[in-house]
Amino acid sequence: MRIRAVVSATLASAGILIAGWQSGTHVADTASATGTTAGPASAGSTGAGTGTTGSAGSGAGSSSKSSSGSAGSSAAASGSTGSSGASSNAGGTFAGDVVQTRFGSVQVQISVTGGKITDVTALQLTDEDRRSVQISNRAAPLLRAEVLKAQSANVQTISGATVTSSAYLTSLQAALDAAHL
Amino acid sequence: MQPTSDLEVPQLKAKTFRCMGTVISLTVPVAPGKGSAAGELALTAAAAAVERLFRELDARFSLYRPESEASRLARGELQLRAASQDFRDRYAEAADWRLLTEGAFTPERPDGVPDLSGLVKGFAIKEAGAALQALGHGDWCLNAGGDVLVAGSPIAGGQASWQAGIVDPQDRRTLIAAFPLGGSTAIRALATSGSAERGDHIWTSGAGVSTFRQVSVAAADIVTADVLATAIVAGGIPMLNRATSGWDVEVLAIRNDGGILATPGFRA
Numbered sequence A: 001m002r003i004r005a006v007v008s009a010t011l012a013s014a015g016i017l018i019a020g021w022q023s024g025t026h027v028a029d030t031a032s033a034t035g036t037t038a039g040p041a042s043a044g045s046t047g048a049g050t051g052t053t054g055s056a057g058s059g060a061g062s063s064s065k066s067s068s069g070s071a072g073s074s075a076a077a078s079g080s081t082g083s084s085g086a087s088s089n090a091g092g093t094f095a096g097d098v099v100q101t102r103f104g105s106v107q108v109q110i111s112v113t114g115g116k117i118t119d120v121t122a123l124q125l126t127d128e129d130r131r132s133v134q135i136s137n138r139a140a141p142l143l144r145a146e147v148l149k150a151q152s153a154n155v156q157t158i159s160g161a162t163v164t165s166s167a168y169l170t171s172l173q174a175a176l177d178a179a180h181l
Numbered sequence B: 001m002q003p004t005s006d007l008e009v010p011q012l013k014a015k016t017f018r019c020m021g022t023v024i025s026l027t028v029p030v031a032p033g034k035g036s037a038a039g040e041l042a043l044t045a046a047a048a049a050v051e052r053l054f055r056e057l058d059a060r061f062s063l064y065r066p067e068s069e070a071s072r073l074a075r076g077e078l079q080l081r082a083a084s085q086d087f088r089d090r091y092a093e094a095a096d097w098r099l100l101t102e103g104a105f106t107p108e109r110p111d112g113v114p115d116l117s118g119l120v121k122g123f124a125i126k127e128a129g130a131a132l133q134a135l136g137h138g139d140w141c142l143n144a145g146g147d148v149l150v151a152g153s154p155i156a157g158g159q160a161s162w163q164a165g166i167v168d169p170q171d172r173r174t175l176i177a178a179f180p181l182g183g184s185t186a187i188r189a190l191a192t193s194g195s196a197e198r199g200d201h202i203w204t205s206g207a208g209v210s211t212f213r214q215v216s217v218a219a220a221d222i223v224t225a226d227v228l229a230t231a232i233v234a235g236g237i238p239m240l241n242r243a244t245s246g247w248d249v250e251v252l253a254i255r256n257d258g259g260i261l262a263t264p265g266f267r268a
Helices: A002-026 A131-135 A172-180 B036-061 B069-074 B086-099 B117-134 B222-246
Strands: A092-095 A099-101 A104-113 A116-124 A139-144 A157-159 B014-019 B024-027 B139-146 B147-153 B162-168 B169-181 B187-193 B212-219 B249-255 B261-264
Touching: A002 B261, A131 B024, A131 B261, A157 A172, A157 B139, A157 B147, A172 B014, B014 B036, B014 B117, B024 B036, B024 B117, B036 B069, B036 B086, B036 B117, B036 B139, B036 B212, B086 B117, B086 B187, B117 B139, B117 B147, B117 B222, B147 B222, B162 B187, B169 B187, B169 B212, B169 B249, B187 B222, B222 B249
Parallel strands: A157 B162
Antiparallel strands: A092 A104, A099 A104, A104 A116, A139 B261, B014 B024, B024 B139, B139 B147, B147 B187, B162 B169, B187 B212, B212 B249, B249 B261
């Protein structure tokens, strides 16, 4: 269920990107140089896909991979535009809007080469919000030594499969209770 | 208790009673400076309220009591639609869980008799917790046969979490893990189910032997923790993955061969 949500969010995000990128190519002239020189931040630049397609201009963007759009703003297409040249067949990497899903924020980045999407990667799958951590909350194999440990001396209660009244007598919980009677 | 430098060592007081075939423990911190007699009285009253609640539910839902409503239903003397509102409410809740767990948790025995014992203990703990809150208790730990619900802190008025240990199923005298409950976290409940302990309360879906020997689930509420722990023992890996993706829970599952599967919250 979660996977489906993520995939659909990813697709939606990619769709937005593509739309933005296409509109970006059309309005490339008006490009409104927001993201270009400012380096990775480009905060506040909302308009999806505002240019940067060909527009050699900056070169600043080329190295920085738009590390996870800071202010949550779409940071659309703040990415690298590849090198200066490729104006006709636009290429580069483009970060999509941050999309809120019930599992948290999701943001994807597409790589375009020769006008085709060649890669889709997830820039952001989680954030500080606890629920969204669940996106990676799958139970994975763990060695005994890797598990959160406790000595019976510093726990206040014991969880275990239901003990019968008689089994309780020899249980750790009984020992704890006896110590606190 | 081993002394720690900057942490206060909890001073605790406990009361226990037997019900539902197991032992229920109520533990509260001792307020420093407070007269021990007053604290003792408050704890006794709180434990009595909890015990009354457990006994009422046990009298209605126990299949071990021939005169209980559950037993009359099992013998066919009573139809479900003629059962008490309480019984039908719990049955409806259990049926909802059957849907949510895609059948891994079920309110019926294989022979079709309604068996709500997988739900009733968790429900009793939840109700007891509500009663304790209503009585004005902010810090307590309620343990019913290994299923735990806490509020507040083991230090009276403190911020520290309760530390719950989880029994190692291969050696019940040792702990395999720990988990913090309460304190500043929203996770207040920890339930553990096993395939070896009381086989009578988990009906595995299909004829197969369970993949898991013991499953612990930490959640915000005890019914969710308890039901999901039971469901994962019954439903195996697919149910484990459904639980971790569909609910805000942490899971520690121990395979029959001793291997461990755990969500990040259980990682040291």
